[in-house]
Amino acid sequence: MSSETNGSPPSCKVMVTGAAGFMGKKLVAKIVTDGGKLKDGRTATELILMDVVKPSGPEGDSIPFTVKAVEGDLSVAEDMTSLMSVKPDVIFHLAAIVSGDAEKNFEKGYSINMDGTRNLLEAIRSIDGYTPRIVFASSAAVFGGSVPDPIPDTHHLTPRTSYGTQKAICELLVDDYSRKGYVDGISIRFPTISVRPGKPNKAASSFISGIIREPLAGVETICPVGRHIKHPVASPRRAVEYLLTAASIPTEELTKGSRSFTMPAIRVSVGEMLDAMEKVAGKEVLDLVKMETDEFLEGIIGNWQFNFESKRAKELGFQPDKCFEDIVQAHIDDELGGAVHKAKKTKEDA
Amino acid sequence: MSSETNGSPPSCKVMVTGAAGFMGKKLVAKIVTDGGKLKDGRTATELILMDVVKPSGPEGDSIPFTVKAVEGDLSVAEDMTSLMSVKPDVIFHLAAIVSGDAEKNFEKGYSINMDGTRNLLEAIRSIDGYTPRIVFASSAAVFGGSVPDPIPDTHHLTPRTSYGTQKAICELLVDDYSRKGYVDGISIRFPTISVRPGKPNKAASSFISGIIREPLAGVETICPVGRHIKHPVASPRRAVEYLLTAASIPTEELTKGSRSFTMPAIRVSVGEMLDAMEKVAGKEVLDLVKMETDEFLEGIIGNWQFNFESKRAKELGFQPDKCFEDIVQAHIDDELGGAVHKAKKTKEDA
Numbered sequence A, B: 001m002s003s004e005t006n007g008s009p010p011s012c013k014v015m016v017t018g019a020a021g022f023m024g025k026k027l028v029a030k031i032v033t034d035g036g037k038l039k040d041g042r043t044a045t046e047l048i049l050m051d052v053v054k055p056s057g058p059e060g061d062s063i064p065f066t067v068k069a070v071e072g073d074l075s076v077a078e079d080m081t082s083l084m085s086v087k088p089d090v091i092f093h094l095a096a097i098v099s100g101d102a103e104k105n106f107e108k109g110y111s112i113n114m115d116g117t118r119n120l121l122e123a124i125r126s127i128d129g130y131t132p133r134i135v136f137a138s139s140a141a142v143f144g145g146s147v148p149d150p151i152p153d154t155h156h157l158t159p160r161t162s163y164g165t166q167k168a169i170c171e172l173l174v175d176d177y178s179r180k181g182y183v184d185g186i187s188i189r190f191p192t193i194s195v196r197p198g199k200p201n202k203a204a205s206s207f208i209s210g211i212i213r214e215p216l217a218g219v220e221t222i223c224p225v226g227r228h229i230k231h232p233v234a235s236p237r238r239a240v241e242y243l244l245t246a247a248s249i250p251t252e253e254l255t256k257g258s259r260s261f262t263m264p265a266i267r268v269s270v271g272e273m274l275d276a277m278e279k280v281a282g283k284e285v286l287d288l289v290k291m292e293t294d295e296f297l298e299g300i301i302g303n304w305q306f307n308f309e310s311k312r313a314k315e316l317g318f319q320p321d322k323c324f325e326d327i328v329q330a331h332i333d334d335e336l337g338g339a340v341h342k343a344k345k346t347k348e349d350a
Helices: A022-033 A077-084 A099-104 A106-125 A162-179 A206-216 A236-248 A270-281 A295-302 A311-315 A324-335 B022-033 B077-084 B099-104 B106-125 B162-179 B206-216 B236-248 B270-281 B295-302 B311-315 B324-335
Strands: A011-017 A043-051 A066-071 A090-093 A133-139 A184-190 A221-223 A230-234 A260-262 A266-269 A289-291 B011-017 B043-051 B066-071 B090-093 B133-139 B184-190 B221-223 B230-234 B260-262 B266-269 B289-291
Touching: A011 A022, A022 A043, A022 A236, A077 A106, A090 A106, A090 A236, A099 A106, A099 A162, A106 A133, A106 A162, A133 A162, A133 A236, A162 A184, A162 A260, A162 B162, A184 A236, A206 A221, A206 A270, A206 A324, A230 A236, A236 A324, A260 A311, A266 A270, A270 A324, B011 B022, B022 B043, B022 B236, B077 B106, B090 B106, B090 B236, B099 B106, B099 B162, B106 B133, B106 B162, B133 B162, B133 B236, B162 B184, B162 B260, B184 B236, B206 B221, B206 B270, B206 B324, B230 B236, B236 B324, B260 B311, B266 B270, B270 B324
Parallel strands: A011 A043, A011 A090, A043 A066, A090 A133, A133 A184, A184 A260, A221 A289, B011 B043, B011 B090, B043 B066, B090 B133, B133 B184, B184 B260, B221 B289
Antiparallel strands: A230 A266, B230 B266
């Protein structure tokens, strides 16, 4: 799996699927920043970036490892077999059809999210004596319907979307392939990531990022739910930390129970989110948020006021964000070059 | 789905997959005994029996419905498409590779138990406006590892076998296909069925039936675990009742939560099982059981002393056996023509 030479730290090959996505890019940037050093002391000597379109990787002479970008389709078994022949030691499996798309396109969702993950696992299984750590990006969408507060680690998975169903199925696959010794897997369930950079999307929870991201960029936005609605979130920085922590958890910890972990989130009310933004960025920014309740949307979001216990995850070193103010500040630092755009713009101007 | 003519009860077509198996045969026999009448008042006008080898169906002029026996391989999508073209209203999906086999033959288990079920669901989905009730035979093998006592309905599934993993995955598929309106599914998780007729098999729990079945047939047998070991069981009669109850539960009850139900079992210690047998059949029969602890086996079985709460199932009318004496008596009535073979035989004579 890794080799140690002349006292230098053990080296390893790292692969990221879905490397062109928002999370993939953040993860790769962090690995570059860390000089390829993983949390368990191993150092990446090679970084393989895979996506359905060839991802653009980091560039520059200062990168202390090889970067390879490859095009591959998870739903094509041969692509996965060819991809795995390089035998990465650590695979971050982030590639997926997002929830809205998977709900609308039933076959596509199952093809990529379920069959694709199985193709990846099968490609690994087909190589004798090869048992990489695979970090599977699951989702809190595995939960649904009526849930207790808090949701304990032992709560059953009753997804209410095809996306959540596919994630839950892949968790079971990762667990069984691991139990059989074909992979050394861990599934981590992400809560809503906020503040997500980029554009709004069609997810019902899209506004959770939007009510912070748009005003901080000087753009008016609508908050479609009341201030009392709570939502569990983790920052993009935290999400990347979770992935890297998962890559380095000793196998013996994973064999003690389920290999699926609900990532810690902070549950914050919309009012608290907006207050935190005001505190960090000022009233002028907060004024860009218009409260216009959309009852249908509030109904959906009202069912997602999850409070995760995340007991095992916390014991293994997955620690949540400290507070929402920090999340707002991190977004300003990481995405806005440290400064808030004070000029008021309407949506149309943006 | 069903048609009502001239005041006669609504008719329906019923299909059984795995019809050549022990459970399939018992179910078919019961449907015949009931004259095709289901618990919701519908009457079967056609019974389609499917298995990987053409099953032998019930025969006789007194059968008040058509019986068709067909050969089909779940792992062949085309077989399932062709099978479903007759559009049964109720499908009992019992066909599966058993646990020991699925554990030993990884690919075969996934191919039949997971892909096979998906092929069946896909074949149904491909027919417009067709939403049959599918009763999926799941298993308590979806549970594993450390579990609470009792196991509540909301406990997570952490199977420790590939068979259990495949059953858990199919439950998720049945739920999602139902949510999307492609099928109207229900998954029922069977505990160990005892007294299972036939021969011992390689399942670790095989002796649970064996310690009753063999002595009642006048054959010596070994009990490989101590009298204190408890195990959840349901009788074959009860299992058939569970299937028939599941076929008739109104859809509106199933949309209230998960469509997976842990079937009620009675948890009985091995000592209580043997005492019950003695009570029903006499000391002479009990004397055919030799206590010889196999520590390895006792270790495995010791982890399966599950106590299921089965709250929702009981509310919906799934009721467990009354006591183990009744289970013993039912076996004598159903399998031994009402009489116990008193002649002492050694294993070799049998």
